[in-house]
Amino acid sequence: MGQGIAQVFSTSGFEVRLVDVSAQRLHQGMEAIDASLGRLVQKQQMTPENRDRVIASIRTSRHPDSLHGCEFIVEAVTENLAVKSGVLQKLDRICPDTTILASNTSSISLTRLAAQTARADRVIGMHFMNPVPLMKLVEVVRAYQTSENTCKETEQLALKLGRTPVFANDSPGFVSNRILMPMINEAIFTLHEGVAEAEAIDEIMKLGMNHPIGPLALADLIGLDVVLSVLEVLQDGTGDPKFRPCPLLKKMVDANLLGRKTGKGFYPYP
Numbered sequence: 001m002g003q004g005i006a007q008v009f010s011t012s013g014f015e016v017r018l019v020d021v022s023a024q025r026l027h028q029g030m031e032a033i034d035a036s037l038g039r040l041v042q043k044q045q046m047t048p049e050n051r052d053r054v055i056a057s058i059r060t061s062r063h064p065d066s067l068h069g070c071e072f073i074v075e076a077v078t079e080n081l082a083v084k085s086g087v088l089q090k091l092d093r094i095c096p097d098t099t100i101l102a103s104n105t106s107s108i109s110l111t112r113l114a115a116q117t118a119r120a121d122r123v124i125g126m127h128f129m130n131p132v133p134l135m136k137l138v139e140v141v142r143a144y145q146t147s148e149n150t151c152k153e154t155e156q157l158a159l160k161l162g163r164t165p166v167f168a169n170d171s172p173g174f175v176s177n178r179i180l181m182p183m184i185n186e187a188i189f190t191l192h193e194g195v196a197e198a199e200a201i202d203e204i205m206k207l208g209m210n211h212p213i214g215p216l217a218l219a220d221l222i223g224l225d226v227v228l229s230v231l232e233v234l235q236d237g238t239g240d241p242k243f244r245p246c247p248l249l250k251k252m253v254d255a256n257l258l259g260r261k262t263g264k265g266f267y268p269y270p
Contacts, residue, residue, distance in 0.1 A: 001104055002076040003029035004132025006058055007036060011133075012161045016058045017066055026060040033058070036133055068094050072157060074126055076104040079229040084108060085116040092117040100150055102126035106177050106226070107233040110143035110170045120145035124154050127174065128163075130222060138163040141174050172237030173230060181230050185246055187215035191266070192248040198266045216266040220259030228253050 006018045006029070020026045037054060040046040059066075064087075067073055073095065075087050084103060091101055101123050103113055114123035125141025138158045142151060151167070158165035168174045173181060187201050196204070202214020219227050228250065234243040252258075252265065259265030 001128060001130060001132060003032050004036075004130070005074050005076055005104065005128055007033045007054075007133050008128075008161050008163075010054045010057045011037075014057070017070060018058055018060045019062065019064055019067060020060075021062065023062060026062070030055075030058070030060060064090050065094055067091065068096075070095065070099060072100050072102065072153075074102045074104055079106060079108065079226050079233075081108050081112065084113055088113055088116050088123070092119060097122075100124065100153060102154065104128055107173045107181075107230040109172070109237070110141050111145065114143040114145045121147040122150050124150050125168075125170070125174070126154060126158070127176065129176070136162070136164050137176075138165045139174055139176050140165045140167050141170055142167065143170055173234045177230050178234065181227065181234060182243065184215045184219050184227055185231055185243070185249070188219070188246040188249050191216065192246050220265035220267055220269070222259070223261055224249060224258045224265055225253050 002018065002020070006016050010016045010033075018026065018029060020029060034051075034055060037046060037051045041048055041051050073091055075084060075091070077083050077087050084105060088101055088103070091099075095101070097119060099119075099122065101117065101119065103110065103123070103125050104127060105113070105125060106127055110123065110125045114120040117123055120143065123143055124146050125139070125143070127139035127141060129135035129137050129139075138161075140151070140154055140158065155165045155167075172178065187205070190196060190201055191198055195201075198216050202216050205211050205214045213221070228245050231243055231245040231249075235241070235245070256262055257264050260269050263269050
Protein backbone atom coordinates (compact mmCIF):
# COMPACT_ATOMS: atom_id res chain seq x y z
CA MET A 1 0.00 0.00 0.00
CA GLY A 2 2.79 2.42 0.89
CA GLN A 3 4.54 2.08 -2.45
CA GLY A 4 1.23 2.49 -4.28
CA ILE A 5 0.40 5.64 -2.32
CA ALA A 6 3.89 7.03 -3.04
CA GLN A 7 3.39 6.34 -6.75
CA VAL A 8 0.03 8.11 -6.85
CA PHE A 9 1.40 11.20 -5.10
CA SER A 10 4.51 11.37 -7.30
CA THR A 11 2.60 10.93 -10.56
CA SER A 12 0.34 13.79 -9.45
CA GLY A 13 3.32 16.15 -9.27
CA PHE A 14 4.19 16.02 -5.58
CA GLU A 15 7.66 15.62 -4.07
CA VAL A 16 7.52 12.42 -2.02
CA ARG A 17 9.57 10.97 0.81
CA LEU A 18 9.12 7.22 1.23
CA VAL A 19 10.19 5.89 4.64
CA ASP A 20 10.45 2.23 5.61
CA VAL A 21 12.26 0.15 8.23
CA SER A 22 14.98 -1.33 6.01
CA ALA A 23 16.98 -0.58 2.89
CA GLN A 24 15.75 -3.86 1.41
CA ARG A 25 12.10 -2.90 1.83
CA LEU A 26 12.77 0.50 0.27
CA HIS A 27 14.60 -1.09 -2.65
CA GLN A 28 11.72 -3.52 -3.22
CA GLY A 29 9.23 -0.66 -3.04
CA MET A 30 11.07 1.42 -5.62
CA GLU A 31 11.46 -1.62 -7.88
CA ALA A 32 7.70 -2.19 -7.71
CA ILE A 33 6.99 1.47 -8.53
CA ASP A 34 9.43 1.36 -11.44
CA ALA A 35 7.78 -1.82 -12.78
CA SER A 36 4.31 -0.30 -12.43
CA LEU A 37 5.36 2.85 -14.29
CA GLY A 38 7.12 0.71 -16.89
CA ARG A 39 3.81 -0.97 -17.72
CA LEU A 40 2.27 2.46 -18.28
CA VAL A 41 5.12 3.32 -20.65
CA GLN A 42 4.58 0.06 -22.56
CA LYS A 43 0.89 0.92 -22.93
CA GLN A 44 1.89 4.42 -24.11
CA GLN A 45 0.00 5.94 -21.18
CA MET A 46 3.20 7.62 -19.94
CA THR A 47 6.36 8.81 -21.66
CA PRO A 48 9.77 7.46 -20.57
CA GLU A 49 10.75 11.03 -19.64
CA ASN A 50 7.73 11.40 -17.39
CA ARG A 51 8.49 8.04 -15.76
CA ASP A 52 12.02 9.22 -14.99
CA ARG A 53 10.65 12.45 -13.52
CA VAL A 54 8.25 10.55 -11.29
CA ILE A 55 10.98 8.21 -10.02
CA ALA A 56 13.29 11.17 -9.36
CA SER A 57 10.58 12.89 -7.27
CA ILE A 58 10.60 10.04 -4.70
CA ARG A 59 13.33 10.17 -2.06
CA THR A 60 13.75 7.17 0.23
CA SER A 61 14.90 7.02 3.83
CA ARG A 62 14.98 4.70 6.82
CA HIS A 63 14.74 7.63 9.23
CA PRO A 64 11.41 9.20 10.21
CA ASP A 65 13.30 12.43 11.01
CA SER A 66 13.56 12.95 7.25
CA LEU A 67 9.82 13.69 7.25
CA HIS A 68 10.32 16.94 9.17
CA GLY A 69 8.83 19.73 7.11
CA CYS A 70 6.42 17.54 5.13
CA GLU A 71 2.99 19.12 4.83
CA PHE A 72 0.99 15.90 4.63
CA ILE A 73 1.96 12.40 5.78
CA VAL A 74 0.14 9.13 5.12
CA GLU A 75 1.19 6.24 7.36
CA ALA A 76 0.65 2.78 5.91
CA VAL A 77 2.30 0.54 8.51
CA THR A 78 0.92 -2.81 9.64
CA GLU A 79 -2.71 -2.94 10.81
CA ASN A 80 -1.91 -2.88 14.53
CA LEU A 81 -3.05 -0.23 17.01
CA ALA A 82 0.18 -0.20 19.04
CA VAL A 83 2.41 0.04 15.98
CA LYS A 84 0.35 2.79 14.36
CA SER A 85 0.13 4.71 17.65
CA GLY A 86 3.91 4.58 18.03
CA VAL A 87 4.45 5.87 14.49
CA LEU A 88 1.96 8.71 14.92
CA GLN A 89 3.48 9.72 18.26
CA LYS A 90 6.92 9.89 16.66
CA LEU A 91 5.61 11.91 13.71
CA ASP A 92 3.80 14.23 16.11
CA ARG A 93 7.13 15.06 17.78
CA ILE A 94 9.02 15.45 14.49
CA CYS A 95 6.62 17.49 12.35
CA PRO A 96 5.39 21.08 12.59
CA ASP A 97 1.97 21.64 14.15
CA THR A 98 0.52 22.43 10.72
CA THR A 99 1.32 18.99 9.25
CA ILE A 100 -1.69 16.73 8.70
CA LEU A 101 -1.15 13.13 9.83
CA ALA A 102 -3.30 10.75 7.81
CA SER A 103 -3.66 7.04 8.46
CA ASN A 104 -4.32 4.45 5.77
CA THR A 105 -5.83 2.17 8.40
CA SER A 106 -8.59 -0.05 7.06
CA SER A 107 -10.36 -0.63 10.38
CA ILE A 108 -8.70 0.86 13.49
CA SER A 109 -10.43 3.72 15.31
CA LEU A 110 -9.19 7.10 14.07
CA THR A 111 -10.44 8.66 17.29
CA ARG A 112 -8.09 6.43 19.31
CA LEU A 113 -5.21 7.10 16.93
CA ALA A 114 -5.76 10.86 17.01
CA ALA A 115 -5.75 10.81 20.82
CA GLN A 116 -2.15 9.54 20.73
CA THR A 117 -1.02 12.92 19.39
CA ALA A 118 -1.01 16.54 20.48
CA ARG A 119 -2.70 17.51 17.18
CA ALA A 120 -5.84 15.40 17.27
CA ASP A 121 -7.66 17.95 15.09
CA ARG A 122 -5.03 17.40 12.35
CA VAL A 123 -5.39 13.58 12.25
CA ILE A 124 -7.64 11.94 9.67
CA GLY A 125 -8.19 8.63 7.92
CA MET A 126 -7.22 8.40 4.26
CA HIS A 127 -8.05 4.81 3.33
CA PHE A 128 -6.83 4.01 -0.18
CA MET A 129 -8.07 0.92 -1.97
CA ASN A 130 -5.74 -1.82 -3.25
CA PRO A 131 -4.15 -1.70 -5.81
CA VAL A 132 -3.72 2.00 -5.15
CA PRO A 133 -2.67 3.18 -8.65
CA LEU A 134 -5.79 1.62 -10.20
CA MET A 135 -8.50 2.28 -7.62
CA LYS A 136 -10.16 5.71 -7.61
CA LEU A 137 -11.87 5.61 -4.21
CA VAL A 138 -10.37 7.17 -1.09
CA GLU A 139 -12.45 6.56 2.02
CA VAL A 140 -11.88 9.68 4.14
CA VAL A 141 -12.61 8.97 7.80
CA ARG A 142 -13.20 11.69 10.38
CA ALA A 143 -11.94 11.09 13.89
CA TYR A 144 -14.17 12.57 16.58
CA GLN A 145 -11.56 15.33 16.98
CA THR A 146 -10.83 16.02 13.28
CA SER A 147 -11.39 19.66 12.34
CA GLU A 148 -13.45 20.80 9.39
CA ASN A 149 -10.37 22.44 7.87
CA THR A 150 -8.48 19.14 7.99
CA CYS A 151 -11.41 17.44 6.24
CA LYS A 152 -11.48 20.09 3.52
CA GLU A 153 -7.71 20.00 2.96
CA THR A 154 -7.73 16.20 2.71
CA GLU A 155 -10.67 16.24 0.32
CA GLN A 156 -8.92 18.78 -1.92
CA LEU A 157 -5.71 16.75 -1.86
CA ALA A 158 -7.54 13.55 -2.84
CA LEU A 159 -9.06 15.38 -5.81
CA LYS A 160 -5.59 16.58 -6.87
CA LEU A 161 -4.51 12.94 -6.82
CA GLY A 162 -7.29 12.12 -9.28
CA ARG A 163 -9.18 10.19 -6.60
CA THR A 164 -12.79 10.34 -5.50
CA PRO A 165 -12.98 11.15 -1.76
CA VAL A 166 -16.01 9.78 0.07
CA PHE A 167 -16.48 10.62 3.74
CA ALA A 168 -17.32 8.22 6.55
CA ASN A 169 -17.52 8.67 10.30
CA ASP A 170 -15.26 6.76 12.65
CA SER A 171 -16.67 3.29 13.31
CA PRO A 172 -15.07 -0.19 13.29
CA GLY A 173 -14.21 -1.05 9.69
CA PHE A 174 -15.76 2.25 8.50
CA VAL A 175 -17.98 1.50 5.46
CA SER A 176 -15.77 -0.43 3.04
CA ASN A 177 -14.49 -3.15 5.36
CA ARG A 178 -17.59 -3.36 7.51
CA ILE A 179 -19.34 -4.65 4.39
CA LEU A 180 -16.46 -6.31 2.51
CA MET A 181 -14.85 -8.37 5.29
CA PRO A 182 -17.99 -10.31 6.30
CA MET A 183 -18.38 -11.29 2.62
CA ILE A 184 -14.78 -12.52 2.44
CA ASN A 185 -15.17 -14.30 5.77
CA GLU A 186 -18.34 -16.02 4.57
CA ALA A 187 -16.53 -17.14 1.40
CA ILE A 188 -13.84 -18.69 3.62
CA PHE A 189 -16.53 -20.41 5.73
CA THR A 190 -18.06 -21.72 2.48
CA LEU A 191 -14.71 -23.25 1.54
CA HIS A 192 -14.09 -24.47 5.10
CA GLU A 193 -17.44 -26.30 5.19
CA GLY A 194 -16.85 -27.96 1.82
CA VAL A 195 -19.70 -26.27 -0.02
CA ALA A 196 -17.46 -25.64 -3.06
CA GLU A 197 -13.82 -25.40 -4.11
CA ALA A 198 -12.03 -22.04 -4.03
CA GLU A 199 -12.13 -21.63 -7.81
CA ALA A 200 -15.88 -22.31 -7.90
CA ILE A 201 -16.62 -19.85 -5.10
CA ASP A 202 -14.70 -17.10 -6.84
CA GLU A 203 -16.14 -17.88 -10.27
CA ILE A 204 -19.71 -17.78 -8.97
CA MET A 205 -19.14 -14.39 -7.35
CA LYS A 206 -17.40 -13.02 -10.45
CA LEU A 207 -19.95 -14.21 -13.00
CA GLY A 208 -23.05 -14.12 -10.83
CA MET A 209 -22.44 -10.84 -9.02
CA ASN A 210 -20.29 -9.13 -11.66
CA HIS A 211 -17.36 -8.75 -9.26
CA PRO A 212 -14.01 -8.15 -11.02
CA ILE A 213 -12.24 -10.53 -8.62
CA GLY A 214 -13.51 -13.33 -6.40
CA PRO A 215 -13.53 -12.91 -2.59
CA LEU A 216 -10.85 -15.54 -1.96
CA ALA A 217 -8.51 -14.12 -4.60
CA LEU A 218 -9.19 -10.68 -3.14
CA ALA A 219 -8.27 -11.95 0.33
CA ASP A 220 -4.97 -13.20 -1.12
CA LEU A 221 -4.37 -9.76 -2.62
CA ILE A 222 -5.16 -7.94 0.63
CA GLY A 223 -3.20 -10.40 2.78
CA LEU A 224 -4.89 -12.97 5.00
CA ASP A 225 -3.20 -11.52 8.08
CA VAL A 226 -4.80 -8.15 7.31
CA VAL A 227 -8.20 -9.78 6.73
CA LEU A 228 -7.93 -11.52 10.10
CA SER A 229 -6.84 -8.33 11.85
CA VAL A 230 -9.75 -6.33 10.42
CA LEU A 231 -12.27 -9.02 11.38
CA GLU A 232 -10.91 -9.04 14.94
CA VAL A 233 -11.21 -5.24 15.10
CA LEU A 234 -14.81 -5.51 13.88
CA GLN A 235 -15.65 -8.23 16.38
CA ASP A 236 -14.01 -6.40 19.30
CA GLY A 237 -15.39 -3.01 18.31
CA THR A 238 -19.00 -4.07 17.80
CA GLY A 239 -19.23 -7.10 20.08
CA ASP A 240 -21.21 -8.78 17.30
CA PRO A 241 -20.47 -12.50 16.77
CA LYS A 242 -21.28 -12.19 13.05
CA PHE A 243 -17.72 -10.91 12.58
CA ARG A 244 -16.14 -14.06 14.10
CA PRO A 245 -13.17 -15.03 11.87
CA CYS A 246 -13.42 -18.43 10.19
CA PRO A 247 -11.15 -21.06 11.85
CA LEU A 248 -9.61 -21.82 8.44
CA LEU A 249 -8.50 -18.21 8.14
CA LYS A 250 -6.80 -18.38 11.55
CA LYS A 251 -5.02 -21.63 10.64
CA MET A 252 -3.74 -20.21 7.36
CA VAL A 253 -2.39 -17.11 9.09
CA ASP A 254 -0.70 -19.30 11.73
CA ALA A 255 0.87 -21.27 8.86
CA ASN A 256 2.10 -18.02 7.23
CA LEU A 257 -0.03 -18.69 4.15
CA LEU A 258 -0.91 -15.04 3.74
CA GLY A 259 -1.61 -14.82 0.01
CA ARG A 260 0.41 -13.07 -2.67
CA LYS A 261 3.03 -11.64 -0.33
CA THR A 262 4.13 -15.08 0.88
CA GLY A 263 3.59 -16.90 -2.43
CA LYS A 264 0.62 -18.98 -1.28
CA GLY A 265 -2.81 -18.39 0.17
CA PHE A 266 -6.02 -19.78 -1.28
CA TYR A 267 -4.05 -19.93 -4.53
CA PRO A 268 -0.33 -20.43 -5.29
CA TYR A 269 1.72 -17.47 -6.57
CA PRO A 270 4.98 -18.81 -8.04
